[in-house]
Amino acid sequence: MSATENGAVEPFDAVDVIRAKRDGGRVPEDALRWMIDAYTRDYVADAQMAAFAMAVLLNGMDRDEIRVMTDAMIASGERMSFAGLGKPTADKHSTGGVGDKITLPLAPLVAAFGVAVPQLSGRGLGHTGGTLDKLESIPGWRAALSNDEMTAQLRDVGAVICAAGSGLAPADKRLYALRDVTGTVEAIPLIASSIMSKKIAEGTDALVLDVKFGSGAFMKDFDRARELARTMVELGTDSGVRTTALLTDMDTPLGLAIGNANEVRESVEVLAGGGPADVVELTVALAREMLALAGQPDADVEAALRDGRAMDAWRRMIEAQGGDPDAPLPVPAETHVVTAPRDGYVTRMDAYGFGVAAWRLGAGRARAEDPVLHEAGIDLHAKPGDRVAAGQPLFTIGGPDDSRFARALEVLEGAWEIGDAEPDRSPLVRERITAS
Amino acid sequence: MSATENGAVEPFDAVDVIRAKRDGGRVPEDALRWMIDAYTRDYVADAQMAAFAMAVLLNGMDRDEIRVMTDAMIASGERMSFAGLGKPTADKHSTGGVGDKITLPLAPLVAAFGVAVPQLSGRGLGHTGGTLDKLESIPGWRAALSNDEMTAQLRDVGAVICAAGSGLAPADKRLYALRDVTGTVEAIPLIASSIMSKKIAEGTDALVLDVKFGSGAFMKDFDRARELARTMVELGTDSGVRTTALLTDMDTPLGLAIGNANEVRESVEVLAGGGPADVVELTVALAREMLALAGQPDADVEAALRDGRAMDAWRRMIEAQGGDPDAPLPVPAETHVVTAPRDGYVTRMDAYGFGVAAWRLGAGRARAEDPVLHEAGIDLHAKPGDRVAAGQPLFTIGGPDDSRFARALEVLEGAWEIGDAEPDRSPLVRERITAS
Numbered sequence: 128m129s130a131t132e133n134g135a136v137e138p139f140d141a142v143d144v145i146r147a148k149r150d151g152g153r154v155p156e157d158a159l160r161w162m163i164d165a166y167t168r169d170y171v172a173d174a175q176m177a178a179f180a181m182a183v184l185l186n187g188m189d190r191d192e193i194r195v196m197t198d199a200m201i202a203s204g205e206r207m208s209f210a211g212l213g214k215p216t217a218d219k220h221s222t223g224g225v226g227d228k229i230t231l232p233l234a235p236l237v238a239a240f241g242v243a244v245p246q247l248s249g250r251g252l253g254h255t256g257g258t259l260d261k262l263e264s265i266p267g268w269r270a271a272l273s274n275d276e277m278t279a280q281l282r283d284v285g286a287v288i289c290a291a292g293s294g295l296a297p298a299d300k301r302l303y304a305l306r307d308v309t310g311t312v313e314a315i316p317l318i319a320s321s322i323m324s325k326k327i328a329e330g331t332d333a334l335v336l337d338v339k340f341g342s343g344a345f346m347k348d349f350d351r352a353r354e355l356a357r358t359m360v361e362l363g364t365d366s367g368v369r370t371t372a373l374l375t376d377m378d379t380p381l382g383l384a385i386g387n388a389n390e391v392r393e394s395v396e397v398l399a400g401g402g403p404a405d406v407v408e409l410t411v412a413l414a415r416e417m418l419a420l421a422g423q424p425d426a427d428v429e430a431a432l433r434d435g436r437a438m439d440a441w442r443r444m445i446e447a448q449g450g451d452p453d454a455p456l457p458v459p460a461e462t463h464v465v466t467a468p469r470d471g472y473v474t475r476m477d478a479y480g481f482g483v484a485a486w487r488l489g490a491g492r493a494r495a496e497d498p499v500l501h502e503a504g505i506d507l508h509a510k511p512g513d514r515v516a517a518g519q520p521l522f523t524i525g526g527p528d529d530s531r532f533a534r535a536l537e538v539l540e541g542a543w544e545i546g547d548a549e550p551d552r553s554p555l556v557r558e559r560i561t562a563s
Numbered sequence: 564m565s566a567t568e569n570g571a572v573e574p575f576d577a578v579d580v581i582r583a584k585r586d587g588g589r590v591p592e593d594a595l596r597w598m599i600d601a602y603t604r605d606y607v608a609d610a611q612m613a614a615f616a617m618a619v620l621l622n623g624m625d626r627d628e629i630r631v632m633t634d635a636m637i638a639s640g641e642r643m644s645f646a647g648l649g650k651p652t653a654d655k656h657s658t659g660g661v662g663d664k665i666t667l668p669l670a671p672l673v674a675a676f677g678v679a680v681p682q683l684s685g686r687g688l689g690h691t692g693g694t695l696d697k698l699e700s701i702p703g704w705r706a707a708l709s710n711d712e713m714t715a716q717l718r719d720v721g722a723v724i725c726a727a728g729s730g731l732a733p734a735d736k737r738l739y740a741l742r743d744v745t746g747t748v749e750a751i752p753l754i755a756s757s758i759m760s761k762k763i764a765e766g767t768d769a770l771v772l773d774v775k776f777g778s779g780a781f782m783k784d785f786d787r788a789r790e791l792a793r794t795m796v797e798l799g800t801d802s803g804v805r806t807t808a809l810l811t812d813m814d815t816p817l818g819l820a821i822g823n824a825n826e827v828r829e830s831v832e833v834l835a836g837g838g839p840a841d842v843v844e845l846t847v848a849l850a851r852e853m854l855a856l857a858g859q860p861d862a863d864v865e866a867a868l869r870d871g872r873a874m875d876a877w878r879r880m881i882e883a884q885g886g887d888p889d890a891p892l893p894v895p896a897e898t899h900v901v902t903a904p905r906d907g908y909v910t911r912m913d914a915y916g917f918g919v920a921a922w923r924l925g926a927g928r929a930r931a932e933d934p935v936l937h938e939a940g941i942d943l944h945a946k947p948g949d950r951v952a953a954g955q956p957l958f959t960i961g962g963p964d965d966s967r968f969a970r971a972l973e974v975l976e977g978a979w980e981i982g983d984a985e986p987d988r989s990p991l992v993r994e995r996i997t998a999s
Contacts, residue, residue, distance in 0.1 A: 145617075145746030149621065149746050149747075172609070172744065173609065173613075174608075174613035174741060175746075176610070177613040178613040178614060178745035178746055181613075185585065185618070185621045305610060308578060308608070308610065308611060309578070309611050310577075310578045310611075311614060
């Protein structure tokens with residue numbers, strides 16, 4: 128017990144909590160809950176939490192500690208509930224990738240089966256895009272909804288993609304900013320609790336995680352991505368949310384569009400029954416998982432793409448948030464086409480390189496307060512495994528003018544390769560992880 | 564490279580430095596020097612330094628990193644030099660113990676051989692006493708000296724025991740305060756650089772370390788104490804200071820007096836050629852090491868205690884700092900004697916327990932700004948290995964009144980034992996560590 132200056136008595140001491148983790152032990156449940164709560168109250172200092180985060184990174188946390196820590200972060204803010212809707216809810220979270228527009232076709236597709244999808248999304252930062260940035264390419268569409276508007280839209284339309292309010296897990300927001308400057312971002316228990324605290328607080332019944340690995344992913348290494356996926360599936364399950372994860376390849380951009388407006392266009396193609404094979408494959412795989420967790424393991428997902436039910440849900444979802452689904456999307460005023468220098472097979476298109484290039488074109492932002500250029504981005508005309516002839520277009524970069532092209536082309540220089548042999552194709556969905 | 568808000572460009576990024584240590588690597592010399600300097604300039608935040616300190620605690624530092632870090636801490640402040648004195652300098656540092664008054668007889672003893680002893684000391688905090696607190700029992704004696712006064716006294720008297728100015732290694736002061744609240748005090752590279760940065764900045768040619776292990780020591784574990792001793796001997800040697808360490812037992816209080824005035828009284832007994840055997844043994848052993856490093860390996864140390872040369876140096880040292888060596892020292896107005904409940908051998912007197920009891924009596928302080936009670940303390944009448952009869956006095960506690968006796972007696976309850984068998988005696992000086 129230690130007394131504060133104003134005489135209040137704290138039941139634990141931050142140094143004892145730090146030492147327990149530092150020495151490789153478990154932190155008892157009440158002490159861990161206190162640590163997060165006291166940090167939120169500014170009783171535990173940033174320096175103390177930073178030392179604790181480093182000890183967690185180097186010594187780990189067990190399954191129960193991760194659950195308790197996540198629950199304490201949820202308890203720091205509001206907790207939503209859609210129990211009154213009278214229908215099951217299911218959500219998806221992706222750890223982020225290049226060309227990852229899957230949320231756009233996925234949410235209305237799942238909603239077409241009577242499952243509510245309360246998708247709270249973020250904006251892009253760095254080389255991965257943000258779902259809200261993409262949707263804001265649609266004239267009139269707005270990301271900010273009140274809780275009442277969100278509930279009404281889930282009831283009437285079934286799908287919502289909107290901005291997460293600041294009321295969910297505020298402790299996570301503060302801890303994330305701290306981890307960012309103290310070299311402790313990479314701790315799997317902290318990544319898992321950061322992601323899952325917001326998803327659990329959001330009040331979904333079921334959650335499917337798209338955990339990416341490869342050059343364009345946050346976790347480049349497959350084994351680390353698998354560890355993160357397992358940790359999050361266990362955490363969701365232990366917290367009463369039915370959770371499944373797919374481990375998916377992010378060495379190559381998803382689909383043919385990387386940017387904002389062009390990714391919306393590609394999503395609408397998928398909703399119309401077309402679109403690139405990999406985007407369709409992943410959308411269908413994730414929809415099947417969400418529907419299975421919501422009690423519909425045999426739903427014919429592909430039929431809803433073919434027969435217009437998913438497209439109808441999309442149109443209602445966009446309209447409900449003020450968007451015009453028929454309005455023309457912005458297109459780049461200036462473009463530049465890169466062509467194949469020789470005959471051969473495209474052997475590599477590096478997701479990280481293309482992601483950074485799209486970011487430099489203005490599709491992403493360097494600082495959280497920067498705007499994005501909705502028309503900026505890259506359209507691919509070939510993908511790894513495709514045979515190309517010399518002079519054939521490989522990809523087009525675009526933007527409002529050509530002022531950013533040189534820096535984008537610079538990073539693209541080493542980001543693709545043409546070879547003589549047809550490359551091996553690796554499966555897009557590498558592994559499925561379910562609760563044990 | 565990262566730019567600060569005012570446009571200045573920093574050559575390194577704190578997160579990169581933290582990551583290097585976190586991932587088990589070496590931090591390059593220029594990056595490590597920058598980290599300490601930038602922390603002193605408030606560019607690197609407490610939270611970043613705390614994460615770095617935890618990574619150092621868990622992943623260690625190699626010999627060269629410790630030297631560089633220490634040198635960077637020295638560079639944060641002033642560096643003293645006694646090169647103009649025309650005589651060799653030697654100093655001693657103890658990691659702290661209970662009843663550890665060795666500096667008091669040691670400094671004048673070594674000075675009696677023409678070696679200057681620039682002993683910068685601290686005050687007690689917690690269960691270990693402080694050299695300055697003990698000396699302030701002497702009426703008139705003052706701890707604060709200017710650099711010029713210190714130099715003059717070293718030239719004229721040869722020995723100085725005074726307070727370290729705040730100008731030496733200010734980075735260490737800040738880092739120590741941070742470590743104290745972030746569970747990173749125990750990192751051996753950080754302990755070593757904290758102690759040695761001040762000793763090296765003090766400008767001594769030679770240094771003897773008294774590294775204690777056992778219940779009353781900062782490092783209770785012998786192997787950890789040995790690792791600390793080796794690290795500091797290497798660090799001193801690498802930094803151009805001839806350094807030796809003795810590993811000494813601190814399971815039992817040193818001598819028979821624990822407090823302030825009573826420890827001065829015991830020190831004067833040693834300087835008069837008497838005193839408890841263990842205090843004499845350690846004083847002589849440390850003096851021999853200091854004199855050997857100062858070029859007098861064959862000095863007859865015990866003769867200087869017998870023939871009054873050490874006592875003369877003591878009197879001149881005390882007088883030079885305004886103290887009256889003949890003034891009566893404060894004595895406790897109230898005392899309480901604890902007697903042996905049965906016949907037998909004293910088998911244990913636990914240094915930590917007796918240290919905490921003396922602290923509770925008022926000989927030490929709970930907060931840095933508290934005063935100490937110079938007359939408070941404990942006098943032992945028997946030590947482990949002594950045979951006692953039922954009713955024979957074991958120790959006396961004392962203070963200005965008896966208001967603190969109950970809490971002191973409470974902690975003393977389990978701090979001593981009487982058994983039937985004569986206990987094994989362990990050597991006081993367990994090991995000697997020299998530069999390799």
